[in-house]
Amino acid sequence: MKLEGKAKMLWIHFGEDDKWNDKPLYRAxxxxxxxxxxxxxxxxxxxxxxxxxxxxxxxxxxSFSSDAPIAVSVIDSEDKVRQLIPFLDEMxxxxxxxxxxxxxxxYVHQDGARS
Amino acid sequence: xxxxxxxxxxxxxxxxxxxxxxxxxHAAILDFLFxxxxxGANVVRGIAGxxxxxxxxxxxxxxxxADLPVRIEFVESPEKVEExxxxxxxxxxxxxxxxxxxxxxxxxxxxxxxxxxxxxxxKREGKAKLMRIFIGExxxxxxxxxxxxLVESMRANDIAGVTVNPGILGYGANRRIHRDTALxxxxxRPMMLSVVDxxxxxxxxxxxxxxxxxxxxxxLSDIDVIKYTHDYEGEGRRKEVRS
Numbered sequence: 530m531k532l533e534g535k536a537k538m539l540w541i542h543f544g545e546d547d548k549w550n551d552k553p554l555y556r557a558x559x560x561x562x563x564x565x566x567x568x569x570x571x572x573x574x575x576x577x578x579x580x581x582x583x584x585x586x587x588x589x590x591x592s593f594s595s596d597a598p599i600a601v602s603v604i605d606s607e608d609k610v611r612q613l614i615p616f617l618d619e620m621x622x623x624x625x626x627x628x629x630x631x632x633x634x635x636y637v638h639q640d641g642a643r644s
Numbered sequence: 645x646x647x648x649x650x651x652x653x654x655x656x657x658x659x660x661x662x663x664x665x666x667x668x669x670h671a672a673i674l675d676f677l678f679x680x681x682x683x684g685a686n687v688v689r690g691i692a693g694x695x696x697x698x699x700x701x702x703x704x705x706x707x708x709x710a711d712l713p714v715r716i717e718f719v720e721s722p723e724k725v726e727e728x729x730x731x732x733x734x735x736x737x738x739x740x741x742x743x744x745x746x747x748x749x750x751x752x753x754x755x756x757x758x759x760x761x762x763x764x765x766x767k768r769e770g771k772a773k774l775m776r777i778f779i780g781e782x783x784x785x786x787x788x789x790x791x792x793x794l795v796e797s798m799r800a801n802d803i804a805g806v807t808v809n810p811g812i813l814g815y816g817a818n819r820r821i822h823r824d825t826a827l828x829x830x831x832x833r834p835m836m837l838s839v840v841d842x843x844x845x846x847x848x849x850x851x852x853x854x855x856x857x858x859x860x861x862x863x864l865s866d867i868d869v870i871k872y873t874h875d876y877e878g879e880g881r882r883k884e885v886r887s
Binding site for chain 2: 532536538555556559562563568569570571572573574602604629630631632633634635636637638
């Protein structure tokens, strides 16, 4: 896998309770990214937020019924990211998907070899 | 307060076991100097020596009861030294007490909390770069968590700011899934560091970053800085609000 120079970064925002085929949506998105051989995806859990639905998402530390805001960051070349977008369109019912340009400085494997 | 110009340097030689009112003489002398507001004093322990009694003081391993030579030094104005000498003579006991003429070229400075803040590294507004570094929580640099080492290294290199964001799930260059478990016992979460500074500063940091990050992804994007203030700038305002 090669990733260098200009690339695109997607940020997908939704709630932790959101599901896709009975599976947490964030997990489904990461799996889809792997399937499409996207360079990388990372899921972050926020502590409070609101979005398109203006519903306040808040994580409850003491209860396991968490509906925290979730943000998934995906980075790859524009082609690859554009391949992913139709799937995201279908999977994310309620949320926000934003794309921005990034410059890749470094993308290395475990063995240190650049790819 | 010591000022530049002629001054006296006082050196007191005692042995480590020398006592003054049941306390180590060097500790007693240091306390005395401290509470008499001497501008600064040092206790230096020698590794071997002998004095008037021609008894050799050494730290040889075979003699565990090391009685090493100790030197207490300080620099003060001639008047102040004059005032302290009688008591010091008493405390030094059998030790040697000497006074030399010296010149203070630059007195040591007391860090002034009210001093003017240094100019912020980053301009308050305008174009800047946001660098994101994606690594794993388990990644190490010299046996230290990499994310921690990176933050320390950035701080040492005057990078304007960095935030470590732990993720809950992710994968990267090595295709390995990083996951957080429900009980947060896992230490293999994905980590994202967000670093903001000017392009110049960030690019200057790349070689260091390159040597530290063995696996991961580093990307750079353009941002507009809206606000970048130091804490103390808002201090007065916040106090007003509180009162």
